[in-house]
Amino acid sequence: MKTNPASMAQAIETPVAVAVKDVKHVYGGVVHALGPINLELHQGEFFTTIGPSGCGKTTLMDIVAGLTVPTDGEVTFEGNPVRGAVPEGVGIVFQDDASFPWLTVWDNIAFGLRRQGVDAAEIKRRVDYAIDFMGLKGFGNARPSQLSGGMRQRVCIARTFVMEPRLILLDEPFGALDQQTRFLMGDELLRLWRETGATVLLITHSLDEAALLSDRIGIMSARPGNFIDIVETNWPSDRDSRLASGEAFGKVTSRLWDSLRGESMKAMGESGK
Amino acid sequence: MKTNPASMAQAIETPVAVAVKDVKHVYGGVVHALGPINLELHQGEFFTTIGPSGCGKTTLMDIVAGLTVPTDGEVTFEGNPVRGAVPEGVGIVFQDDASFPWLTVWDNIAFGLRRQGVDAAEIKRRVDYAIDFMGLKGFGNARPSQLSGGMRQRVCIARTFVMEPRLILLDEPFGALDQQTRFLMGDELLRLWRETGATVLLITHSLDEAALLSDRIGIMSARPGNFIDIVETNWPSDRDSRLASGEAFGKVTSRLWDSLRGESMKAMGESGK
Amino acid sequence: DSIVASHYGFLLNTAPIAVAIERGEFEKRGINIDEVISSSGGGTSMRNQIASGAGYGVVGTAAALAAYAEGHDIKIVSANVMTLADLFWVSMPDSGIKSIQDLRGKKVSYTKPRSTSETVLKAAIAAAGIPEGEIELVSLGKIGAGLAALERGDVQAALILEPLYSGRLGKYQIAFDLSNLPRMTQTVGVTTAEFAKQNPDKLRAILEARRAAVDYLYEHPVEAAKLVAKAYGEKLTEEVAISAVQRMVEIDYWGRGGFDMAGMDAMLESLRAQGSWDGPIDWNDVIDDSFLPKDLQAK
Amino acid sequence: MRASSTTIRTALLVSAVLLLEALCRAGVISPLQLTAPSKMVTTLIGLMGEAQFWGHAIKTVRNIFVAIVLAAVLGFLIGLLLYRLPRLRRATEPIIASYYALPFFVLYPLAIVIVGMNDISIVIMGFAYALVAMITNTLSGLDRIPPVLSKTGRSFRMGRLQTAVLIQLPAAAPYLFTGLKLVLGYGMAGVIGSEFILSTSGIGYSIAFAYEGFESERMYGLLLFVILMVTILLTGVQIFEKRSQFTAGASWNVSTARKITGDESLVTRVGEVALVVVCFFAIWQGLHYVVGSEALTSPMETWDRARTLFATESFWGHVSETLRALGIALIIAIFGGAAIGMFLGFNRRAGEIFAPMFVALQSTPKVTLYPVMLLFFGLGFAAKVAFGAIHGIIPMTLITYNATRSINPTLIRTAKGMRLSLPQTFLTIFVPATIPELVTATRLSFSITFLGVMIGEMFASVRGLGHLIMGGIEVNDVSMMISITVLIGVFAISINGLLLSLDNRLHRR
Ligand SMILES: Nc1ncnc2c1ncn2[C@@H]1O[C@H](COP(=O)(O)OP(=O)(O)OP(=O)(O)O)[C@@H](O)[C@H]1O
Ligand SMILES: Nc1ncnc2c1ncn2[C@@H]1O[C@H](COP(=O)(O)OP(=O)(O)OP(=O)(O)O)[C@@H](O)[C@H]1O
C-alpha cells in the first residue's frame, strides 16, 4: 500500500499529474460555462470540486478527460496535451447510471479490459477481485435492472477501477444514493484510492462528502465557473467516515459552507428573478 | 405570526394532530415494509423522519396521508380515522417533480384551489402572494420546462401551501436540489411553517437538513421500519440555516449520525450479499 | 338502384351502360341508377355484385360460372360481349414480329394464370398449330406490367385491349389477334335470383335500356363515343374514345343481349381445357333469357 | 388466486373461435361468406398435401424472408446515417413520416422494369413497405440512448465502429426489436399484398385466386395459413428478444427527452426542403429515362396529364369522396383508439389482457381482413371507412395505452392528494398529460388510416382516388397513377408536416 501525500507541502514535492492552463469554455458561442481556470493536480492527490448547480463542474471534468475540447487554453496529463480523446490511463465514473443493461454485472466490469485485449485469466482475476471488493459477490450473473441504484453505481465504479487508471475522474458518483450510504461508499472509495495510489478528481454537491474525502477542495463560483477558494484539509491518508464526528471536520465544513453560501444565494437569486 | 412549541414539554400540552396506532404494512402479503409503529404528532409540530433507503418512510407517509390503507393498525387526523382517502386539510409534496408540465406556473399553483371551487378573486390573492413568497415573481406565465428543478419544486410547494393545509406532508421535497440550495429552501420552508402554524411531517435523507429544521427527529431502522430513536432539538421557532455554524447543531448531527450508522451498515450489507 | 360493371370507366365492355345513362334510357323507363360500381373484373366484380346486392351486373363469363358453381344463387340474364376481337397482342414496331408464327422461341406475356387472357392465348397458339412449349408464356399480373416488359425487351409480345391501344396508336404494332378462334362469349349480365323474383320489371327495363344504348352505339358511333368520354370523365379523352368506339363497331363488339349458345359453349370448353371447370352444365339452370326484350329471347 | 392475463386472453380467443364455429354451424353465417374455423383447419390440412401449395408457400416465405432481412439491415444502416446527419434527417423527416400514406403499389410496374420480371420485384415491394418502419425505430432507439453510454465508450478509447457495434447497437436493441416486429408485419403485408393485387404466384396470389374463383373454403384455409405464419414469425422474434436479454434496465424507464435538432433559420430550412425537392425530381426524371413511359412517365408528361385530370369536375368528386372517407375513418380511429387506449391504460387488468392482442393485430397483414370486412360492411363507402379505421385505430390505441401507462405516477398521487374525483382526475390530469403522445399517435394514425382507405378503395369501390389508381393500374394509365400518387403524397406530407411541428412543439415543453 502506498502512502498518499497528506498535506499540500508534500503534494508540491510530488510530480504534477494534471495541469489545466487558462482553460475557458463557451458552449455554442453563447453560453460561457467555464473559466478561464487554472489548476494543478499532483500525483496521488485527492481533489474535490464543489460548486452550485450549472457552474461548469461537469464541463471541467469533460475537458480534463478529453471528452470536450475547450474553447481556449490547454490541459496536459502527465505532461502530454489532452485534446479530443481520452488518454490512456484515465478512468471516468459518470453521474448518470452508465452500466450497460444488456450485460451481466461480470461482463459490465470486464468490458473495458476486454477492449484492451487483456488476457482472459487476468481479466478473471481482476473482475472477481473487484466484485468482492465492491460488495457485489453473488451478483456476477445479475443484470443491472435487477440491482438497486447504489449497486449499479458500484458496478460502474468497479468497471473503471479494474482498468487500474492513474487518474480517476468521478462526477457525482453517489448522486443516486442516500446520505448514509454515501458515507459508506466514500469509505470504500478512500480504500481504493489508497490501494491504487491514483490521482482523483471528484465532483460532488455534498459539503460533508467533500470535507471528508479530499486532500484539497476547490470551491467554484456560479457560472462561468472559477475557483473562488481552495481549502486544504490535511487529513491523514488512512482516514475514513469516522472523521465526521471530529472537531476539525466541523471547521472544514463551516469554511466550505461560508464560501458557498454567497455563491448559492447568487445562483438562487438569479434563477428566482 | 404564531409561535410554535419549542420543546417537547410544550408540545405535550398542545392537542394531538396525527396519531399513528400500531400501524404495520406488508406489500402484497410478502414485503413487510413497516411497523408495527406508533407515533403522535402535536399540532404545529415540525417532525422529521430519517432512515436508510427502503426502510418504509414513504409507506408511512402514504398511510398518514390516506393514500395507502395499512395492513394493520389505525391512523387518525384531528381525531377522525383516516382510511383510503386523503382527508380535507392535508397537503402533500412529493419527492418527484409533480408540477403539471401543461400548465403555467400560475395555473399550477391555482390548480387545487380551482378544483375546490374557491372564488376567483380569492384564488388570485392567494396565488399572487405565494408566487411572491416563493421567489417566483415574473415566472407566473412560464411553464415548468422553462424552470430549474429547484424552481419547479418551489411551484409544487406553493401549490400545496395555497390550500392552507393544517397538516403538511413532505417526502424528500428537496431531493432534486444540490445541498446548498437545500439549505436555502429549508429556510423558506421554516418561514412558511411559522406563518401558517401547520403541523409538518418531513421525510429526508439529509442529516443536516433534519437537524436544522425539526422540533423532533425520528430515526427509523432498516426494513421493516420502526423508530429506533427520537431526538429532540429544542430549537427556537424562529431558527434558520445560520444554526448550522453553531455548536449545538454539531451535537445533534453527531447523535443522528451515530444512530444511523449502524442501521446503514445493516442495509448495505443486506444489499451487498 | 345500382349496377355493377367491371372496368366501368376504364374499358369499353360497359360503354353501353354509360351511353344509356347519358341518354337517359334508364330514366325513361322509370329506373334511377344512382351508382355504377366499377371494379377490376374477374371474380371481384362478381363478389361485389353479391356483396352490394346490385340488381344487374356486367361480369366475365368465367367469374359468373365460378360463382354459380360455388352455390351462389345467380342467373345469367344477358350476353354482353360475344367476341374476342378486342383482345390482341402487340410487339415493338421495329421488331418484325407480325404474326403468331414469328413468336416461335420467343416470350409472350399474359395477365394471370387461369384468366381469360391465358385461356385464349393457349387456344390461339394451339389453333395456329404451334406445339406447346415452343412459345414461352409469361404471366405478369397486369396489362401495364406486360407493356413495360415489352418495352424493356423481356417479352416480345404483350396483351393489349381497347381503348388502351387507341390511346397508344403508333407506339406498337399488332403481333397477332384472335381471329383464328371461334367466337366466345366473354362478358355476360347477371342478377341474383332474389332480385329477379322481386323486381322482374326493373330487370326487364334495365336490359331494354342497355339494348337501346347498344343500338345507338352502332348507329351514331361518334356521338356515342363523346357520351362515353363524358361519362368516363377524367379517364378517357374524347379523341381516344372516338377512335376506340369506331374500332369496336367494326368488330361488332357489343351484343344486344341475346345469347349465342355456341359462344357460351366455346367459352366453357376453353375453361375445361384450362382446368377451371369440370363436369357437365345445365345451361337452363344458369341462363334465364326471359327478361330480355322479346325479339332477343331464344325461340 | 386470480387467473393470469395470458389464461384469460387465451380463453377469450378460444371462446371467440368457438362462437364463430357455432354461428357457422347454426347457419347464422352463410358458408358462402365465412367458413367455419374447423373447416378452415381441415381445408388447410388438405392444402398442405398439395405440392402446388408448397410451391407457393415456399416462394412467399422466401420472399418475405429476403424482404425483411434486407429491410432490417438497410433500415438500421440508414437510420444510423440519418442519426449522424441531423440536417439530412430534418429535411427528410416529413417524407419519412408520411411514407406509409403512399399507395406505392403503383410503383410495381416500375419495379418490374428495373429488376425484371421475377420475384425480386415482389421482394422489393415488401422491402419498400418495411424499410421505413425500421428506419424510424432505429432513430427512436438511437435518440433514446443515454448520452452517458456513448461517453463511456469514448472513455474506453473505443473507435466509432466499435462504439456503434458494442454500445449503440445493443443499447438501441429494445427499439430495434420493436422495429423488427413491425418490419415483419409490414414485410409480410407488402409481399402478400403485392402478390394479392399484382402477382401471379405465391400465397397472396393463391388467396386472390381463390377469392376470385369463388373457392371460399380454399381462401379461408390459406388465410389461416397466413395467420399461422405471422404468429410463428412473431413468436420467433419474441423468443429471440427474450433470449438476447437486450431489455432496457430499470433506469431507462424514465422517458428521456426527445432529441430535437436546434432551430435553424427559416432560410436554411427552406433551402433544405428545396434541396430534397430538387433531388426528388432529378431521380424521377433519371428513372424515367431508364425505364420509359410505360413504367414511369416523366415529370413533364405527368404534369400535363395532371392538368387535364385536375380540370375535370368528376376528378374532384373522387377527391372529395376519398377525403370524406378519410375524415370519418380518422375520427373513428383517433377517438376510438384514444378511448380504448386510455381505458386499457387506466384499467391495468384489461390492459394486460387486451394490449398484446393489439400488438399482434399490428403485425397481421390487414389484407387478410378484407374478405371479413366485406362480410361485415358490404361494399363501398362503409367498407373503406372501416378498412381505414381498422388500420389507424391499432397504432392509436397502442400509443395512447403506453402514454397512459407511463404517466408520471406522482401526478396521479397528486390528484389523490387534492381529493379529485375520478372524472376530475381524468379530465384534468390524464387527458392533458397524454396530449403530446396523442398528437404523435394522431400523426402516425393519419398516415396509416390514409393507406387503409386507399387500399379499401383499391379493392372495392365506386369512387375515390384509390379506385382511380386501381383503374390506372388496370389499363396502365401511368401518368394518371403517378399524378394521383404525387397529389396524395403532397397532401399527406403537408398534413404530416403540420402535425409534426405541433408534435415537436408539444414535446419540447
Ligand atoms: N451542450 C451544452 N450546450 C449549451 N450549454 C451547455 C451545454 N452543456 C452544459 N451547458 C451549460 O453550461 C453550464 C455548465 O454546465 P455543467 O454541466 O458543466 O454544470 P455542472 O456544474 O456540472 O452542473 P450540475 O451540478 O447541475 O451537474 C450550465 O449552465 C449548462 O446549462
Ligand atoms: N408497491 C410495492 N410493492 C412491494 N413492495 C414495495 C412497494 N412499495 C414499496 N415496497 C418496498 O417496501 C419497502 C419500503 O418502501 P418505501 O418506499 O416506503 O421506502 P422508503 O423508506 O421511502 O425508501 P426511499 O428512502 O428509498 O424512498 C421497500 O423495501 C420497497 O422495496
Ligand SMILES: [Mg+2]
Ligand atoms: Mg454536472
Ligand SMILES: [Mg+2]
Ligand atoms: Mg421514499
